[in-house]
Amino acid sequence: NAGVTQTPKFQVLKTGQSMTLQCAQDMNHNSMYWYRQDPGMGLRLIYYSASEGTTDKGEVPNGYNVSRLNKREFSLRLESAAPSQTSVYFCASAGGQGFSPLHFGNGTRLTVT
């Protein structure tokens, strides 16, 4: 039982390059989330998907796009990477109704030079 799987684990980009972070969960969860974690800032929500077919902006959506490909997969795309997007990105999922606990992947460490 893998839980939440994120790929890649590490990535280095040059300013202006694009990339997609992949996330998949095998727990049949309805909700999926993308957070970024920066030193001293805690986790900040980028985008979330409360159910298949819906996506909504979180606290820091600028510079990102998301796709809820199906119930299992939720991807995060950086169209034109900037040094300010250097961070650790976490995908999470939650099942049940309302405010269920989140299950996290192990993160993608992204550096933009």
Place this chain on the structure above:
Amino acid sequence: SQQGEEDPQALSIQEGENATMNCSYKTSINNLQWYRQNSGRGLVHLILIRSNEREKHSGRLRVTLDTSKKSSSLLITASRAADTASYFCATATGTASKLTFGTGTRLQVTL
């Protein structure tokens, strides 16, 4: 802006001692959750306390919630070296199914 703020930012104790960390938040909540993060890993859910609950226990963990003061505390009793990690509180507010995290407390438990 962060909904939750943990205090202290860092805590160093010896094995066997108790560790207490606090979380303050700004707006009314549906529930408050605590998570642990080991270095280089994702967060792991520890415990959830609803807004109408005042105290909850899970193994060596005790969580309290004071909605009048908009604060919560996490107590880890008889700490172990394996408890070394960062601990985050997260609040669930409004109608959307999303959590807002605090900045975390780094706990170091030494032998």
